[in-house]
Amino acid sequence: MSNEQSANPTYCTLHFLVRYGNWVALVFAVTPVVAGVGVWIAGMSIAFGIAGLVGGLFLYLIMRSYIELVRVIVDMLLPK
Numbered sequence: 438m439s440n441e442q443s444a445n446p447t448y449c450t451l452h453f454l455v456r457y458g459n460w461v462a463l464v465f466a467v468t469p470v471v472a473g474v475g476v477w478i479a480g481m482s483i484a485f486g487i488a489g490l491v492g493g494l495f496l497y498l499i500m501r502s503y504i505e506l507v508r509v510i511v512d513m514l515l516p517k
Contacts, residue, residue, distance in 0.1 A: 448515060455511050458504035466497030 454461065473489015 445516065448511075451507055451511050451515070454504060454507045458507065462497055462500035462504055465500050466493045469493045469496060 470493035477486035
């Protein structure tokens with residue numbers, strides 16, 4: 438093992454998601470809403486705006502549940 442690799446892994450991605458998970462979920466959820474409204478403003482059907490809103494709400498729910506699952510895993514399974 439090199440000096441950069443230690444016996445205890447740091448799990449940087451998990452710690453990032455624990456710390457910034459609320460913002461990550463929000464950014465992922467806002468993206469389809471902005472895209473749908475942008476397409477609607479560009480002259481397409483309002484259905485794209487509605488689909489973007491519904492997709493954003495669903496994506497927020499999915500991302501929040503994923504972030505909560507990561508937080509439980511980090512809290513219960515990773516060494517302190």
